[in-house]
Amino acid sequence: MGRRPCCSKEGLNRGAWTALEDRTLKEYIQIHGEGGWRNLPIEAGLKRCGKSCRLRWLNYLRPDIKRGNISEEEEELIIRLHKLLGNRWSLIAGRLPGRTDNEIKNYWNTNLSKKVQTQSTSKQTHKQSTLSKSKRILINPTPQARVPPPVRTTESCVVRTKATRCTKIFFTSEEPAVVNEFVVEKAPESDGLLSDFMADLDVGGLCLSEFLHSDFSDLYRFDDNDAIRLDGNSDNNNDLSPQISSDDPLLFHGENIEHYWTGVDCIQRDAASDLQSLATFLNAEEDWLGE
DNA sequence: AAAGGTGGCAACCGCAATATA
DNA sequence: GTATATTGCGGTTGCCACCTT
Numbered sequence: 001m002g003r004r005p006c007c008s009k010e011g012l013n014r015g016a017w018t019a020l021e022d023r024t025l026k027e028y029i030q031i032h033g034e035g036g037w038r039n040l041p042i043e044a045g046l047k048r049c050g051k052s053c054r055l056r057w058l059n060y061l062r063p064d065i066k067r068g069n070i071s072e073e074e075e076e077l078i079i080r081l082h083k084l085l086g087n088r089w090s091l092i093a094g095r096l097p098g099r100t101d102n103e104i105k106n107y108w109n110t111n112l113s114k115k116v117q118t119q120s121t122s123k124q125t126h127k128q129s130t131l132s133k134s135k136r137i138l139i140n141p142t143p144q145a146r147v148p149p150p151v152r153t154t155e156s157c158v159v160r161t162k163a164t165r166c167t168k169i170f171f172t173s174e175e176p177a178v179v180n181e182f183v184v185e186k187a188p189e190s191d192g193l194l195s196d197f198m199a200d201l202d203v204g205g206l207c208l209s210e211f212l213h214s215d216f217s218d219l220y221r222f223d224d225n226d227a228i229r230l231d232g233n234s235d236n237n238n239d240l241s242p243q244i245s246s247d248d249p250l251l252f253h254g255e256n257i258e259h260y261w262t263g264v265d266c267i268q269r270d271a272a273s274d275l276q277s278l279a280t281f282l283n284a285e286e287d288w289l290g291e
Numbered sequence: 292a293a294a295g296g297t298g299g300c301a302a303c304c305g306c307a308a309t310a311t312a
Numbered sequence: 313g314t315a316t317a318t319t320g321c322g323g324t325t326g327c328c329a330c331c332t333t
Contacts, residue, residue: 311318
């Protein structure tokens with residue numbers, strides 16, 4: 001049995017929206033508010049699929065949409081965010097007020113991807129020589145400990161392509177292990193071909209995905225040993241260098257992260273191993289944006 | 292002027308997460 | 313606990329305007 005389509009396509013308009021349709025949708029949402037997309041077309045008298053209405057509203061009709069070209073500042077921000085977050089356009093859009101994920105995605109595909117590719121090619125030689133000096137945590141596994149990942153894109157920094165909620169990760173070590181607070185268990189649905197195990201990343205009520213999706217400065221801070229700690233004093237948003245208490249819950253520690261990722265091959269390894277640079281970046285970003 | 296090629300953008304599609312019955 | 317509905321996301325497609333030959 002296949003999945004039921006979201007709506008019957010029969011008798012529905014498709015393609016570009018007319019001014020009348022736009023007006024109808026806008027007026028309806030102004031009166032009734034967003035949501036209930038499935039019934040909206042019927043109640044509003046639109047011959048459109050609910051999904052189509054939602055998309056039209058979010059990407060075009062919403063009053064807070066920013067029109068006009070993407071500024072140099074925005075462009076630079078997109079590039080930097082994409083470097084760290086990958087194709088998670090909704091997350092990137094969340095940091096660019098008035099811009100939609102679709103707009104950013106299109107802008108990336110048409111302009112920035114080529115631009116970045118050109119830049120990275122020219123910087124390649126220089127990068128090779130300076131990478132070892134950077135502060136980011138490098139993954140440098142021993143050859144025998146590593147099993148080549150089953151699927152890898154040519155992009156080096158981003159693996160995740162869907163905005164999926166992640167409370168499990170895959171890795172390919174031979175034996176299950178307990179690493180720090182992580183409870184490591186064999187995935188029951190493991191097909192045996194990849195020797196996959198799963199590690200539950202729920203740590204004290206905060207899982208890695210929440211960490212990645214959260215406002216970093218509200219959640220973490222680094223202590224003198226580069227350990228990432230949950231910020232117990234999240235009210236103090238303006239203080240970006242709070243005092244660390246030994247009572248603060250330890251979330252990740254640089255050495256442990258390196259140790260952990262060295263032995264495993266995780267689909268989100270790159271994102272997680274770069275937590276510190278991401279966090280540092282987001283802090284800098286907030287300063288930069290004057291927030 | 293016409294034909295073909297290219298790029299930008301809006302819209303569509305399918306999948307996955309979440310909510311609800 | 314399961315099935316179904318709804319919502320949100322990223323990837324892809326197709327249209328259209330512009331450019332080149």
